Amino acid sequence: MRLGLFGGTFNPIHLGHLRAAVEVREAFNLDRLLLIPSANPPHKRADRVANPEDRLEMVRLAIRGEPTLEACDVELARSGLSYTIETLRYFQDRFGPGPGNAVFFIVGQDAFSEITTWKSYEALFVTAQFIVMTRPGSKPHALEDFIHTRICAEYQYDSTSNRYNHPRLCTICCLNITHLDISATRIREWIKQGRSVRFIVPDAVQDFIHDKGLYR
């Protein structure tokens, strides 16, 4: 089982997330790709984040009819702040060991560049492989410098596979994705201003936001 875990606040989920998920799943031949809304994101102000049940529901609505993607409530089932290390350990215990198994944590380069602020970040690199989604044209040296100075200088880049290998730590894979210039922050701002977010979020998500009066 090749399992991809795509965590995020998804406040709300948008087409940038969804397109990225589809491209990662295809490129890495994943058997399952789980979209995992963070219940209590440690880095976001709680008063600006829709409640976790609504964000999970929007993920469910967004992927309806797309059988290769799944919504996952594992972080809603835990209390306290949502730490990625706990989620990775949970899945590593269940799906990590065994021939042909691999657990990948999927993250955009912008979020990855803040990873040293995450709880027990060193442990993340002994728990799961990473897929860092890069933008075509983004500076590869910035990522390489970051990995070498902030994570471990022993990571070695392999240009054939576009990944960083390490003698003991988990591999960090890179993938250039079609980066749609969309952010949840901008979506929330537009909704507050009464502007349409059609064709930026799936229609069902737009309807849900409207019906629930979110982000006004």
Ligand code: ATP
């Ligand atoms: P916000 O604007 O509220 O910070 P966001 O749109 O960046 O939100 P998050 O839920 O914080 O979305 O991001 C979850 C993950 O999705 C992160 O790894 C982030 O790098 C990635 N991501 C965010 N926007 C895009 C996008 N347009 N295309 C691809 N990946 C994205």
